[in-house]
Amino acid sequence: xxxxxxxxxxxxxxxxxxxxxxxxxxxxxxxxxxxxxxxxxxxxxxxxxxxxxxxxxxxxxxxxxxxxxxxxxxxxxxxxxxxxxxxxxxxxxxxxxxxxxxxxxxxxxxxxxxxxxxxxxxxxxxxxxxxxxxxxxxxxxxxxxxxxxxxxxxxxxxxxxxxxxxxxxxxxxxxxxxxxxxxxxxxxxxxxxxxxxxxxxxxxxxxxxxxxxxxxxxxxxxxxxxxxxxxxxxxxxxxxxxxxxxxxxxxxxxxxxxxxxxxxxxxxxxxxxxxxxxxxxxxxxxxxxxxxxxxxxxxxxxxxxxxxxxxxxxxxxxxxxxxxxxxxxxxxxxxxxxxxxxxxxxxxxxxxxxxxxxxxxxxxxx
Amino acid sequence: xxxxxxxxxxxxxxxxxxxxxxxxxxxxxxxxxxxxxxxxxxxxxxxxxxxxxxxxxxxxxxxxxxxxxxxxxxxxxxxxxxxxxxxxxxxxxxxxxxxxxxxxxxxxxxxxxxxxxxxxxxxxxxxxxxxxxxxxxxxxxxxxxxxxxxxxxxxxxxxxxxxxxxxxxxxxxxxxxxxxxxxxxxxxxxxxxxxxxxxxxxxxxxxxxxxxxxxxxxxxxxxxxxxxxxxxxxxxxxxxxxxxxxxxxxxxxxxxxxxxxxxxxxxxxxxxxxxxxxxxxxxxxxxxxxxxxxxxxxxxxxxxxxxxxxxxxxxxxxxxxxxxxxxxxxxxxxxxxxxxxxxxxxxxxxxxxxxxxxxxxxxxxx
Numbered sequence: 001x002x003x004x005x006x007x008x009x010x011x012x013x014x015x016x017x018x019x020x021x022x023x024x025x026x027x028x029x030x031x032x033x034x035x036x037x038x039x040x041x042x043x044x045x046x047x048x049x050x051x052x053x054x055x056x057x058x059x060x061x062x063x064x065x066x067x068x069x070x071x072x073x074x075x076x077x078x079x080x081x082x083x084x085x086x087x088x089x090x091x092x093x094x095x096x097x098x099x100x101x102x103x104x105x106x107x108x109x110x111x112x113x114x115x116x117x118x119x120x121x122x123x124x125x126x127x128x129x130x131x132x133x134x135x136x137x138x139x140x141x142x143x144x145x146x147x148x149x150x151x152x153x154x155x156x157x158x159x160x161x162x163x164x165x166x167x168x169x170x171x172x173x174x175x176x177x178x179x180x181x182x183x184x185x186x187x188x189x190x191x192x193x194x195x196x197x198x199x200x201x202x203x204x205x206x207x208x209x210x211x212x213x214x215x216x217x218x219x220x221x222x223x224x225x226x227x228x229x230x231x232x233x234x235x236x237x238x239x240x241x242x243x244x245x246x247x248x249x250x251x252x253x254x255x256x257x258x259x260x261x262x263x264x265x266x267x268x269x270x271x272x273x274x275x276x277x278x279x280x281x282x283x284x285x286x287x288x289x290x291x292x293x294x295x296x297x298x299x300x301x302x303x304x305x306x307x308x309x310x311x312x313x314x315x316x317x318x319x320x321x322x323x324x325x326x327x328x329x330x331x332x333x334x335x336x337x338x339x340x341x342x343x344x345x346x347x348x349x350x351x352x353x354x355x356x357x358x359x360x361x362x363x364x365x366x
Numbered sequence: 367x368x369x370x371x372x373x374x375x376x377x378x379x380x381x382x383x384x385x386x387x388x389x390x391x392x393x394x395x396x397x398x399x400x401x402x403x404x405x406x407x408x409x410x411x412x413x414x415x416x417x418x419x420x421x422x423x424x425x426x427x428x429x430x431x432x433x434x435x436x437x438x439x440x441x442x443x444x445x446x447x448x449x450x451x452x453x454x455x456x457x458x459x460x461x462x463x464x465x466x467x468x469x470x471x472x473x474x475x476x477x478x479x480x481x482x483x484x485x486x487x488x489x490x491x492x493x494x495x496x497x498x499x500x501x502x503x504x505x506x507x508x509x510x511x512x513x514x515x516x517x518x519x520x521x522x523x524x525x526x527x528x529x530x531x532x533x534x535x536x537x538x539x540x541x542x543x544x545x546x547x548x549x550x551x552x553x554x555x556x557x558x559x560x561x562x563x564x565x566x567x568x569x570x571x572x573x574x575x576x577x578x579x580x581x582x583x584x585x586x587x588x589x590x591x592x593x594x595x596x597x598x599x600x601x602x603x604x605x606x607x608x609x610x611x612x613x614x615x616x617x618x619x620x621x622x623x624x625x626x627x628x629x630x631x632x633x634x635x636x637x638x639x640x641x642x643x644x645x646x647x648x649x650x651x652x653x654x655x656x657x658x659x660x661x662x663x664x665x666x667x668x669x670x671x672x673x674x675x676x677x678x679x680x681x682x683x684x685x686x687x688x689x690x691x692x693x694x695x696x697x698x699x700x701x702x703x704x705x706x707x708x709x710x711x712x713x714x715x716x717x718x719x720x721x722x723x724x725x726x727x728x729x730x731x732x
Contacts, residue, residue, distance in 0.1 A: 112611050176597040176618040177590035183619045184581050186612050188554070191574045197611060208557045212578065215550050224543035224682065231542040233649060245478050245563060246552050246639055250646070252542040253549045273612055280616070283599060313679065316590065 004030045004060035005053060005088075005095045008129045020115030024104045027125045028088040028095025029053050030061075032071065033079035035133065043077060043140045043363075044130060045086040046122070046147030046154070049275050050267055052094035055086040067144075069352040076360030082139065089150065090125035091117040091274045099198070099270035111198040117274040119146070119282045123154035127161065137161055139366060142359075144168040144348055145315070146275070149282045152323075155299045156287050164366055165304040165327070166359055168348050169312055171319040172292045172326065173283040178314050181220050182276045185213035189269050198270045206269050211260040213272070218259045223311035223344030227252060284326075296326020303333040305362040307355065310338060312345040335362065370396045370426035371419060371454075371461045374495045386481030390470045393491045394454040394461025395419050396427075398437060399445035401499065409443060409506045409729075410496060411452040412488070412513030412520070415641050416633055418460035421452040433510075435718040442726030448505065455516065456491035457483040457640045465564070465636035476636075477564040483640040485512070485648045489520035493527065503527055505732060508725075510534040510714055511681070512641070515648040518689075521665045522653050530732055531670040531693070532725055534714050535678060537685035538658045538692065539649040544680050547586050548642045551579035555635050564636045572635050577626040579638070584625045589677035589710030593618060650692075662692020669699040671728040673721065676704060678711040701728065 005028040013021035030053045035042060045055055045067070056065035056072050056079075071077045077084055088096045091114070099114040106113075130138060141162045143151025148170020155162050171178070189195055192209030200206055231252040242248045248257060288294025304327045308320030317338055324336035337358045341347035348355050371394040379387035396419045401408060411421055411433070422431035422438055437443045443450055454462045457480070465480040472479075496504060507528045509517025514536020521528050537544070555561055558575030566572055597618040608614045614623060654660025670693045674686030683704055690702035703724045707713035714721050 173599060175590065176593035176599070176616070177585070179599075179616050180581075180585050180593070180618050180622060183614070183616070184578065184585065184622070187581075188578055190610075190612055191578070193559070212550065212554055212557070215546075215553075216582070219543070219546050219550065224541060224679065227542035227546070233539060233542070233545075233651075244556075246556055246643060248549070250542065250545050250549070252546050256546060256550070277612060285599075313590065 002061045002063070004058045006030065007095070008132050010090075010097075010125055010128055014125070016115045017118040017120040018116035022097060022115065025090070025097035025101075027090050027097070027129060029129050030055070030058060030086050032056060032058050032084040033082050035083040035135070039135050040137065040139055041081060041083050042130065042133070042135045042138050043082045043084045043142060044126065044138050045084065046126060046141070046143040046150040047086065047089060048145035048147055049272070049279065050092075050263070052092075053086045053088040055084075066349070070356060070359065076356040077142075077363060078360075082363070085129065085133065087126040087129050089122045089147075089275065091122065091271055091278065093268035093271040096125070098268060099274055100268040111270055114270070114274060117278045119150045119278050120153045120157060122150045122278070123157055126150070127154060127158050130161070137163055140164040140166060140363060142166040142168065143170060145170055145345065146279050149279065152284055152296075152299070153282065155301060156284070156295070159300050163302050164362075165301050165332075166362060167304065167306040167320065167323050168355070169308055169315050169320070169345055170323070171315045172296060172323050173285055174280045175316075175319070179280045181216060181314065182280055185216050186273050186276055188212035188216070189273060195269060200269065205265070207264050210264040210267070210269055210272070214260040214263040215256040218256055220314045221344060221346040223313070223342055225311055226342040226344065229342070231255065292322060293326050293329065296323060297330045299327060299330050299332075301327070301330075301332050303335075303366075305335045305337060305358065307337040307339065307348070307358055309341050309344065309347045311340070311342055311347070314345045368427045368429070370424045372396065373461070374498050376456075376463075376491055376494055380491070382481045383484040383486040384482035388463060388481065391456070391463035391467075391491075393456050393463070393495060395495050396421070396424060396452050398422060398424050398450040399448050401449040401501070405501050406503065406505055407447060407449050408496065408499070408501045408504050409448045409450045409508060410492065410504050411450065412492060412507070412509040412516040413452065413455060414511035414513055415638070415645065416458075416629070418458075419452045419454040421450075432715070436722060436725065442722040443508075443729060444726075448729070451495065451499065453492040453495050455488045455513075455641065457488065457637055457644065459634035459637040462491070464634060465640055466634040478636065480636070480640060483644045485516045485644050486519045486523060488516045488644070489523055492516070493520060493524050496527070503529055506530040506532060506729060508532040508534065509536060511536055511711065512645050515645065518650055518662075518665070519648065521667060522650070522661070525666050529668050530728075531667050531698075532728060533670065533672040533686065533689050534721070535674055535681050535686070535711055536689070537681045538662060538689050539651055540646045541682075541685070545646045547582060547680065548646055551582050552639050552642055554578035554582070555639060561635060566635065571631070573630050576630040576633070576635055576638070580626040580629040581622045584622055586680045587710060587712040589679070589708055591677055592708040592710065595708070597621065658688060659692050659695065662689060663696045665693060665696050665698075667693070667696075667698050669701075669732075671701045671703060671724065673703040673705065673714070673724055675707050675710065675713045677706070677708055678713070680711045
């Protein structure tokens with residue numbers, strides 16, 4: 001199987017924000033395009049909770065990536081001009097050290113002995129990759145969803161390391177609705193008897209908890225408006241229905257089931273729990289004496305574009321507006337793009353036309 | 367324990383919309399005020415999925431009801447003028463025949479042998495109570511949430527039986543977002559091994575499934591806006607936190623847990639599944655050759671008030687607007703009240719001030 005991942009060994013020990021340290025840890029990343037001699041054409045992408053570093057096809061791995069239509073020669077993030085790096089979050093099981101990795105101290109998987117994970121740790125690990133590549137300052141840092149919060153942490157913790165920033169469908173802190181959703185996702189997993197305090201294996205695996213968590217995720221990643229047009233009340237064909245009491249009957253139910261099936265065994269449950277909680281914990285107000293705006297005002301960059309969608313219920317548009325206002329108050333030149341894409345939080349993965357226009361336009365004028 | 371419930375024996379057999387019939391079934395109801403000699407001052411309330419017939423305190427049961435502040439002498443639904451009836455939905459375990467009831471044919475609980483339940487059956491059972499009380503025509507039919515859909519069924523199936531209608535936070539059909547939420551609630555219950563295809567008992571009870579279902583319910587009954595003001599990111603005190611991995615840390619998590627604990631063992635899981643699916647099935651378009659507006663246009667009443675809330679994500683305001691338009695097209699005098707209450711779908715239970723003003727005003731002019 002082709003694989004484009006490269007690995008960066010983190011300094012060992014790698015101190016974690018909330019205490020503890022990782023030894024011999026690494027993060028996976030992929031790159032596209034070429035770093036120029038001045039080393040000033042680098043764009044770093046920080047991802048949402050579940051995507052890998054494989055944002056797009058490249059020579060080593062021609063399979064389509066999670067942002068395939070956004071990234072490549074002639075696309076919005078034009079790899080003829082930019083040297084693009086995408087880092088798999090520390091704590092994610094897509095190649096980086098995570099709770100499923102072996103703890104060198106014991107020779108056993110970390111599981112719940114993995115130290116508390118914060119998005120600040122994710123940011124510091126990504127900054128390590130950038131430094132390792134010989135890049136002092138990123139031309140642009142792009143963060144999507146959870147990656148948008150990691151990006152805010154990156155800019156706060158590493159002043160002077162970013163010239164421009166694109167903030168995509170994210171928030172400066174988790175609000176209670178998002179916390180409630182993620183808490184319930186985590187609960188579905190940890191109440192699954194097969195989770196077994198993190199000591200599951202392939203034979204006894206929290207499939208049910210993971211499935212419920214994923215479906216709840218998909219429900220909040222999309223929007224009611226999109227589904228009205230897409231599924232309405234269309235029934236499944238008789239042969240597609242589940243042969244069991246209260247089995248699926250509507251297309252929307254089978255759509256969720258498809259999403260869950262593709263996810264359940266491809267994402268490590270403990271890693272999911274750690275990253276989910278890191279998203280709840282992140283709060284830029286911690287850097288502003290309890291005030292979001294004061295936290296944002298500590299970020300030093302030249303310009304930014306902040307994009308959000310009116311149909312996003314998980315990261316509502318008001319939160320993007322807050323980021324835009326805060327970065328502007330901090331002295332950056334800020335463009336705020338409020339889209340009406342019907343796809344909700346996931347619009348950045350689906351409404352490529354509008355996101356391409358915004359992101360491509362912003363990068364072109366840098 | 368005081369109990370104000372009265373019981374109406376349904377005609378036996380009582381044919382169900384989707385096939386099958388109940389034998390020796392009954393529904394529970396309560397009343398407030400006095401039916402006048404002309405028998406033209408009756409107001410019927412049809413409830414949401416979980417409430418009982420105890421909408422307010424009365425002589426036989428002085429404990430507060432679920433709509434205590436709305437209903438009573440001098441209140442919006444003034445029991446000095448109106449004879450108010452609240453019926454516990456057929457299929458609900460708050461006194462009416464439901465899947466937990468004994469099947470007279472076997473002497474065993476129905477469980478999943480209970481016939482398919484529709485909101486049309488709920489409406490027909492409620493209509494039986496009204497007829498039994500000697501009332502030909504209701505002065506006003508009030509339906510809240512699921513009860514609003516039952517009310518639409520009632521008016522369609524029993525033309526001439528209702529003069530005025532108040533539609534509260536409801537919909538003419540379930541849209542895919544609501545179906546997805548309810549489907550996931552049902553799945554959490556039926557995937558709980560203790561549900562055991564409906565054959566649970568007090569020892570082996572689907573507590574986890576019911577808890578997840580209830581929390582998901584509460585998340586969608588309220589609104590993100592309300593929670594931003596109410597919980598923000600406030601942490602639990604150290605001694606309130608759960609002593610377990612990924613345990614609760616934020617107030618919003620403990621709020622959800624409180625709701626779940628109060629619900630889990632007080633509502634029969636099978637009854638919940640039947641009523642939840644009945645809500646998904648209801649579609650007024652079935653009465654209008656596949657068209658919602660045509661279905662609504664078949665309802666014959668004199669006047670109506672339709673109330674909804676902009677923060678309701680489960681029954682969005684556009685759906686109330688649709689009901690208002692349809693009833694108007696049917697020839698009724700319609701008042702449409704769009705509220706900005708921050709409490710979401712549950713606003714009718716919480717924002718008593720605004721709902722009282724609207725409902726009280728409407729009833730006063732009848």
